[in-house]
Amino acid sequence: MNTSEPSVVLAGGGTAGHVSPLLAIAGAVVEAAPAARILAVGTAAGMETRLVPAAGYELATIGRVPLPRRPSLDLLKLPFKFAAAVRQAAGIIDGAKADVVVGVGGYVSTPMYIAAKLRRVPIVIHEANARPGLANRVGARLAERVAVAFKDTQLPGARWVGMPMRREIATLDRQSSRSAARRRLGLAPEEPTLIVTGGSSGALSINRTIAAALPELAAAGIQVLHITGRNKALRDAEGQLLTAPGYHQVEYVDGMQDVYAAADLLLARAGAATVCEVAAVGLPSVLVPLPHGNGEQALNAASLVEAGGAVLVRDGDFSARWVTDELVPLLKNPARLQQMSAAAHGLGIRDADARMAQLVLEATGEEHR
Structure with missing residues (x-):
């Protein structure tokens, strides 16, 4: 040896x-x-x-x-x-x-x-x-x-x-990095910001719900960065890339530290890496576990949800109405987001x-x- x-x-x-x-x-x-x-x-x-x-x-x-x-x-x-x-x-x-x-x-x-x-x-x-x-x-x-x-x-x-x-994620200071991260991602510096990702492979059900909820998100003044997954870009009836006020879609972001710094709230699946990373950086999240498999994603999220750092919603319940009734009010509540951030950060390793x-x-x- x-x-x-x-x-x-x-x-x-x-x-x-x-x-x-x-x-x-x-x-x-x-x-x-x-x-x-x-x-x-x-x-x-x-x-x-x-x-x-x-x-x-x-x-x-x-x-x-x-x-x-x-x-x-x-x-x-x-x-x-x-x-x-x-x-x-x-x-x-x-x-x-x-x-x-x-x-x-x-x-x-x-x-x-x-x-x-x-x-x-x-x-x-x-x-x-x-x-x-x-x-x-x-x-x-x-x-x-x-x-x-x-x-x-x-x-x-x-x-x-x-x-x-x-290390770029583990050592991230979201507060001091936010302005530069939003600039690099093409986002407005001060708007309430939702970032959506289904992971490297995308998430079709999440993508469809966000597309249906875009009018409500735009009306609430929320900007959205939607990471759709490779080859999963959303298009309108004419085949053009889907657009809406404040809505930005990309297939992939190389460097999730910018995503975590720029977001006020992350909407994602509950993969192990995502759950641990949002805890490490203190990012409030809405987690939508995969509806199939052995239920591991819901288990991954359990401690973070119990601590108050994340909100869990079943894939079958994640609808445009849920976005309007639950997600939009959450994004418009800075005090609750701050509480969620502190709870998440307390669990981070x-x-x-x-x-x-x-x-x-x-x-x-x-x-x-």
Whole structure:
């Protein structure tokens, strides 16, 4: 084991929810141990193919082995595909001379955990969601160290460290950054500001509701920045981009710190990263959990809602009428927004990346303080 120049292999990918904490952990490891060698492992089709190289790290890929939802020929092929992925993972670990494997969940993590255990390489896990995914439920039984973003996440031996996030977000001062952020985003400096995002993939139901509520939002003097998601721009009956007074739509914003600084209120899904980031920066939010899946998004939001830092609305209840009756009055109530901001900020953890780096380096036998 080379602890003076530790080789750290980080596994995870598919969505920004996996890639973002992976990159934050990688950055904190390098900051704590500048000689560390970093290799990220993902699939050839996930967001990691763009985000990891852009962050300056090498990316290796293995085959994607999803678990079939129903009996099929794919289910019969699963053991062979999984064995092949484990062999690929073992080759990556051997090639990197890994001192530790760090997993953040997703399809690639399980083969990496199995291969690391077979190679007797320490495993460190970070689980982002309040309800753990299958990969990390398996990996937690093999790992030396298990960390979670949410206090009540049920994994064996879990330590609550928070959500690793970009330093630009973790250290954001919304008040002092607001004017410049609004200018960069093309927003008026003093208008009540709602920013809407469905995440990197967008959210069709949220987009439709906002489109229907635009007259009421405009009448209330609320400016809206609507991040629709790639290839999900809203258009009118003539096929032109939807417009309204004070309404701005973009498909993507590179740099969520500007979004968090510019917004008086954020309307979003309740992905783990979003919930943790709005808490860290003290941003009031209205959260609309995904209506399908295992209910993890509602669980992600629970502590923030209970503390008064966010409002939760079911996807089926989120309508233009709800926007008019609930969201508009909230945006016009600065005192309540301030209370929500303070409640959110009180739950925020802003050094989770450093906490994770400490666990990773401890696992290699090299503790950096």
